[in-house]
Amino acid sequence: MKPIPVSEQRAFVDRLAQACGGAYSPETRRKYYISGPQWAAAYEGHALFHAPTRTPVGFEEVIREYGKIGIAHWATHDTDVIPTAALGNDQQTEIVDRIKKSLAENGLACSMVTTETFHHAVWAASPAAESPEVRQYAAWRLSNTVGIGHELGAQFAVYWPGSLGYFVQGAIEETQTLRWYAEGLNAACEADIEIAKKYGRPTLKHCMEAKPFEPQAEILLPTSDAMLAFIASGLLKHPDMVGLNPEYLHELMWGGAPRAALARALVAGKLFHFDINDGYRLKHDVDIAVGLVNPLDWLNVLVLLRSHNYNGPFNLDYKPPRTTSNHGVFSVSFPTAVDRFITLWEMAGEVIADPIIHDATEALKAGGGPVENPHDVEAITASNRELLTLHELIAHRLVQILIGQHRGRTYSV
Ligand code: GLT
Ligand code: MN
Ligand code: MN
Numbered sequence: 001m002k003p004i005p006v007s008e009q010r011a012f013v014d015r016l017a018q019a020c021g022g023a024y025s026p027e028t029r030r031k032y033y034i035s036g037p038q039w040a041a042a043y044e045g046h047a048l049f050h051a052p053t054r055t056p057v058g059f060e061e062v063i064r065e066y067g068k069i070g071i072a073h074w075a076t077h078d079t080d081v082i083p084t085a086a087l088g089n090d091q092q093t094e095i096v097d098r099i100k101k102s103l104a105e106n107g108l109a110c111s112m113v114t115t116e117t118f119h120h121a122v123w124a125a126s127p128a129a130e131s132p133e134v135r136q137y138a139a140w141r142l143s144n145t146v147g148i149g150h151e152l153g154a155q156f157a158v159y160w161p162g163s164l165g166y167f168v169q170g171a172i173e174e175t176q177t178l179r180w181y182a183e184g185l186n187a188a189c190e191a192d193i194e195i196a197k198k199y200g201r202p203t204l205k206h207c208m209e210a211k212p213f214e215p216q217a218e219i220l221l222p223t224s225d226a227m228l229a230f231i232a233s234g235l236l237k238h239p240d241m242v243g244l245n246p247e248y249l250h251e252l253m254w255g256g257a258p259r260a261a262l263a264r265a266l267v268a269g270k271l272f273h274f275d276i277n278d279g280y281r282l283k284h285d286v287d288i289a290v291g292l293v294n295p296l297d298w299l300n301v302l303v304l305l306r307s308h309n310y311n312g313p314f315n316l317d318y319k320p321p322r323t324t325s326n327h328g329v330f331s332v333s334f335p336t337a338v339d340r341f342i343t344l345w346e347m348a349g350e351v352i353a354d355p356i357i358h359d360a361t362e363a364l365k366a367g368g369g370p371v372e373n374p375h376d377v378e379a380i381t382a383s384n385r386e387l388l389t390l391h392e393l394i395a396h397r398l399v400q401i402l403i404g405q406h407r408g409r410t411y412s413v
Helices: 006-020 026-030 038-042 059-069 090-106 132-152 174-199 224-231 248-253 258-267 295-307 326-353 355-366 377-383 387-403
Strands: 034-037 073-077 109-114 156-159 205-208 242-244
Touching: 006 326, 026 059, 026 326, 034 038, 034 326, 038 059, 038 073, 038 326, 059 073, 059 090, 059 326, 090 109, 090 132, 109 132, 132 156, 132 174, 156 174, 174 205, 205 224, 224 242, 224 258, 248 258, 258 295, 295 326, 295 387, 326 355, 326 387, 355 387
Parallel strands: 034 073, 073 109, 109 156, 156 205, 205 242
Antiparallel strands: none
């Protein structure tokens, strides 16, 4: 192939993206409770070892582009859009008004707000630091975000206590730090009750998000399960207002099974919000777009959520790769992520309706029938021995559905 001049590269990439087919219309995409975070689209490709590869984009552009794609919801950290020094003053009001206008003009709603409690130097010792001034400031920041959320019409507030931990041992006392952290959440819930009354709106759903490692070496609340225990610990004044925002990759990172983590949240009635992405076990937070690494596991995750009527947001918390251009973020990265999600969601519907999986599952539950002596371990084992082969058959069928063989797609040898 001849070199492709820079002036023709966008058109070339767009042509191949078009040729992929399988894209849903913006109208179809809008029917799903899919949210696009400000920080995901605005990520410039930077990290500790990485210089930025993309130029900055503001919320007007992100909201406009999400609108064109058909991403109907938008989420943000306070400082993604408001400079830290402007928080709580007139500039905040002015920016929030501009956001409202931008959302309305592009047909989006704000679904979720979150407070940045990890980047600024004030959080060096976490939002639950020893210094009462830091903790008071943290409580104010969380409450201020709740106010922004109500102003923008959000339903969810997310808390990622990524800096609640340590690098060196012995300097913090964990039980004390957890108590102080709970005080911050309590302040946010109390503020919410007051502000919601003023607005005549329901209170927000407060969602804790775990990540097992990074940015601290040791994290006090590293998993969704740790957070469930924290919510039930008695430290929270309003545990009913607080649930989880699990992130697919964050459960995978510690070696857990995301589907099992989601199941534990479901049975606790705490699956409020879900960050969708992909990545690898036991590596850092690579935040790859949904379905690019573990499509089979993703299909299974969505079968679980569909069959339990999960109706919260699917938040596209991933990072477009550094190799993707500013143009590519909105022309390839986001639309393809949304479309893979919708396809996997539809496939999950096929799994639920599949007669083979249905019959196999029902047969396993029916078993081989009662045995003469209910304490005869050999007879119990033998009674459904042949049926247990169905486990493997179900797994095979799921792969067939994933690759389209159940619809007649064949391969020659
Ligand atoms: C940060 C984290 C994400 C969280 C964000 C919410 S911040 O990028 O890695 O997974 O969802 O604060
Ligand atoms: Mn996340
Ligand atoms: Mn992540």
